[in-house]
Amino acid sequence: MKIDIIAKDKVTKARAGRVKTSHGEFDTPAFMPVGTQGTVKTLSNNELDDCGVQILLSNAYHLYLRPGEEIIKNAGGLHKFMNWDKPILTDSGGFQVFSLAVLRKVSDGGVEFQSHIDGSRHMLTPEKMLEFQTSLGSDIMMVLDECVHYPCEYEMAKRAVVRTLDWAKHSKERSEKDFDFRPNKKQAVFGIVQGASYKDLREDCAKMLVKMDFDGYALGGLAVGEPREITNEMTQFTIEFLPEDRPRYLMGVGEPQDLFDAVSAGIDMFDCVVPTRNGRNGTAFTSNGRFSVRTAVNAKELSPVEEGCGCYACMNHTRSYIRHLFNTGEILGLKLVSLHNVYFYQSLMKKMRQAIIDGKFAKFRADFMERYETKKKVVT
Amino acid sequence: MKIDIIAKDKVTKARAGRVKTSHGEFDTPAFMPVGTQGTVKTLSNNELDDCGVQILLSNAYHLYLRPGEEIIKNAGGLHKFMNWDKPILTDSGGFQVFSLAVLRKVSDGGVEFQSHIDGSRHMLTPEKMLEFQTSLGSDIMMVLDECVHYPCEYEMAKRAVVRTLDWAKHSKERSEKDFDFRPNKKQAVFGIVQGASYKDLREDCAKMLVKMDFDGYALGGLAVGEPREITNEMTQFTIEFLPEDRPRYLMGVGEPQDLFDAVSAGIDMFDCVVPTRNGRNGTAFTSNGRFSVRTAVNAKELSPVEEGCGCYACMNHTRSYIRHLFNTGEILGLKLVSLHNVYFYQSLMKKMRQAIIDGKFAKFRADFMERYETKKKVVT
Numbered sequence: 156m157k158i159d160i161i162a163k164d165k166v167t168k169a170r171a172g173r174v175k176t177s178h179g180e181f182d183t184p185a186f187m188p189v190g191t192q193g194t195v196k197t198l199s200n201n202e203l204d205d206c207g208v209q210i211l212l213s214n215a216y217h218l219y220l221r222p223g224e225e226i227i228k229n230a231g232g233l234h235k236f237m238n239w240d241k242p243i244l245t246d247s248g249g250f251q252v253f254s255l256a257v258l259r260k261v262s263d264g265g266v267e268f269q270s271h272i273d274g275s276r277h278m279l280t281p282e283k284m285l286e287f288q289t290s291l292g293s294d295i296m297m298v299l300d301e302c303v304h305y306p307c308e309y310e311m312a313k314r315a316v317v318r319t320l321d322w323a324k325h326s327k328e329r330s331e332k333d334f335d336f337r338p339n340k341k342q343a344v345f346g347i348v349q350g351a352s353y354k355d356l357r358e359d360c361a362k363m364l365v366k367m368d369f370d371g372y373a374l375g376g377l378a379v380g381e382p383r384e385i386t387n388e389m390t391q392f393t394i395e396f397l398p399e400d401r402p403r404y405l406m407g408v409g410e411p412q413d414l415f416d417a418v419s420a421g422i423d424m425f426d427c428v429v430p431t432r433n434g435r436n437g438t439a440f441t442s443n444g445r446f447s448v449r450t451a452v453n454a455k456e457l458s459p460v461e462e463g464c465g466c467y468a469c470m471n472h473t474r475s476y477i478r479h480l481f482n483t484g485e486i487l488g489l490k491l492v493s494l495h496n497v498y499f500y501q502s503l504m505k506k507m508r509q510a511i512i513d514g515k516f517a518k519f520r521a522d523f524m525e526r527y528e529t530k531k532k533v534v535t
Numbered sequence: 536m537k538i539d540i541i542a543k544d545k546v547t548k549a550r551a552g553r554v555k556t557s558h559g560e561f562d563t564p565a566f567m568p569v570g571t572q573g574t575v576k577t578l579s580n581n582e583l584d585d586c587g588v589q590i591l592l593s594n595a596y597h598l599y600l601r602p603g604e605e606i607i608k609n610a611g612g613l614h615k616f617m618n619w620d621k622p623i624l625t626d627s628g629g630f631q632v633f634s635l636a637v638l639r640k641v642s643d644g645g646v647e648f649q650s651h652i653d654g655s656r657h658m659l660t661p662e663k664m665l666e667f668q669t670s671l672g673s674d675i676m677m678v679l680d681e682c683v684h685y686p687c688e689y690e691m692a693k694r695a696v697v698r699t700l701d702w703a704k705h706s707k708e709r710s711e712k713d714f715d716f717r718p719n720k721k722q723a724v725f726g727i728v729q730g731a732s733y734k735d736l737r738e739d740c741a742k743m744l745v746k747m748d749f750d751g752y753a754l755g756g757l758a759v760g761e762p763r764e765i766t767n768e769m770t771q772f773t774i775e776f777l778p779e780d781r782p783r784y785l786m787g788v789g790e791p792q793d794l795f796d797a798v799s800a801g802i803d804m805f806d807c808v809v810p811t812r813n814g815r816n817g818t819a820f821t822s823n824g825r826f827s828v829r830t831a832v833n834a835k836e837l838s839p840v841e842e843g844c845g846c847y848a849c850m851n852h853t854r855s856y857i858r859h860l861f862n863t864g865e866i867l868g869l870k871l872v873s874l875h876n877v878y879f880y881q882s883l884m885k886k887m888r889q890a891i892i893d894g895k896f897a898k899f900r901a902d903f904m905e906r907y908e909t910k911k912k913v914v915t
Binding site for chain 2: 197199200217225226229230236457467471472476479480483486487489
């Protein structure tokens with residue numbers, strides 16, 4: 156896998172590109188909505204299509220526990236199981252094991268843990284997660300990594316990097332053998348750079364991974380609670396060690412301002428639950444900032460969530476109606492705001508991309524952020 | 536309002552018709568999905584359209600409490616509030632007051648009750664409910680009635696009929712005055728026949744209502760727990776006193792076999808939460824009976840909920856996937872089975888109607904029921 160760079164911004168390090176996968180191409184910078192359990196919460200595939208989604212993320216950890224490998228294999232892989240025929244990236248489960256699982260025991264071989272659902276015991280190894288993602292048929296597979304919390308002491312961060320690199324090596328080796336579900340090795344494998352907020356660790360990790368020659372590189376262990384300045388500093392610093400011709404993916408990011416920061420630093424791919432999780436609590440993202448549809452001020456508001464927005468929710472419903480749906484606990488409310496947010500994120504990425512191509516990215520960013528910050532009403 | 540009778544079955548009393556409203560026509564026999572709080576649970580309007588829904592029901596009682604008259608008036612009525620431009624029938628709230636409200640006090644003037652949501656005190660009078668439905672702009676408004684439980688002693692049932700008739704009179708009178716929201720008196724008003732399982736009461740009630748000359752007639756107080764034989768007996772008996780040229784509506788019914796029974800007796804309209812409530816617990820209706828998508832037998836089942844069904848769920852997803860969605864508590868599962876069920880009900884009514892027109896209703900009924908009963912797997 157390579158990324159075709161179509162345009163580079165002259166002021167920032169932003170780049171517009173296109174990535175080919177075995178399920179079609181996607182444009183970058185790309186935002187992947189999160190379909191944790193094989194579904195982007197509240198939305199159906201036709202709605203994702205209508206939002207312009209070109210690639211989505213699903214979580215190997217969750218799918219491994221439920222429905223499990225056998226059921227997805229039986230369907231012919233994750234694409235067929237979900238009936239989603241566009242690209243899918245699957246997370247390795249590293250982040251989830253470190254955030255959700257209980258009684259976790261990390262050793263050099265892998266992670267032993269108890270399921271957060273039923274307490275059942277499992278052992279994840281880098282090889283096993285690679286094999287599982289191969290069964291899923293993901294277009295992009297992530298290697299198993301060790302993700303540390305913020306703040307993290309240097310020695311602990313260093314140990315995690317050593318292990319992450321060791322696991323990356325095992326994953327890479329495993330990925331080079333043939334699998335039933337991997338004809339022609341069409342599934343890409345991304346390495347994950349760890350190193351917490353320590354530049355020397357990030358640099359070492361990035362350099363070692365690049366030597367292993369992955370299809371793309373992710374920045375992990377960021378957006379885990381550290382100040383935005385550190386996220387940006389680590390991103391800008393680390394990206395210098397990554398090759399130009401491979402996609403760069405900042406995991407778990409973020410709010411619109413985070414996306415601008417990272418795109419400016421040269422990141423190509425993102426995933427985050429922010430648009431959908433917020434959608435389900437009634438928080439909508441708009442060009443004028445985010446706001447809660449549920450507040451009393453919207454009781455009689457006959458305008459849509461965002462004037463001029465082309466999403467189904469905005470084309471069809473008022474804030475007054477959507478607020479009523481939230482007040483009465485109606486599922487349609489959760490869907491309408493999730494749908495709007497996913498649409499908003501896709502449109503934002505599309506506009507960023509066009510601005511990069513048109514050589515106007517810095518101005519687009521400044522204009523967007525001025526409007527977004529000035530008018531924003533953070534209610535939740 | 537009249538019903539145009541297009542065809543009458545020669546074997547049963549089934550009839551195929553068409554009813555004109557100020558928001559377009561609907562074909563009969565018609566099944567109205569229930570949009571209790573101004574939304575058919577889990578479904579958006581485009582999905583209802585795709586299912587072929589021509590008219591839906593909403594509940595005045597619920598809308599009266601939330602969001603309340605002011606907010607719906609502010610939007611320009613219920614159609615605009617929901618953005619549904621096809622016919623809407625609104626229930627008067629009689630059934631809900633008698634089933635949901637607490638500390639209910641019925642007097643000749645109306646019903647005093649406490650909201651089931653916040654305990655606030657309200658007084659519903661026949662006039663007030665008529666006025667409220669006028670504000671809603673419903674195409675068909677139901678009069679306030681007193682609905683008794685099953686079984687019900689004769690004297691109590693009789694008192695309820697007397698009150699229902701008195702309230703019907705007041706409603707009718709109120710409906711003949713002009714309202715802001717009722718230009719040209721385009722909103723139809725239906726009377727409701729009560730009388731529990733007592734033929735003389737049903738007969739009296741029906742005759743008196745017909746004298747008052749309503750736009751249509753509903754049978755209320757049935758499907759409230761009595762054996763199916765009584766429902767059928769009362770329906771067949773009462774219908775004889777209703778005029779041919781007005782729509783007849785059996786409230787709160789039902790399962791497919793109930794619909795066949797009632798259509799055979801000459802009923803034109805139905806509403807029931809059965810397709811959507813069952814959809815949300817994973818029970819699907821099919822030509823082969825109903826079954827639960829959640830059972831283990833569907834774990835690896837790659838067929839759709841119903842082979843050959845044209846709904847979005849069946850055209851796109853397997854039982855295996857939908858079962859996974861239920862297992863993991865994903866909202867998409869609730870929607871997919873609700874969608875299928877609403878589609879199934881609409882298709883069933885369409886097929887019944889065509890069979891009546893083709894003079895083959897009795898055969899269609901026998902064939903359908905044989906397949907439905909023989910293969911049915913009642914799991915929930």
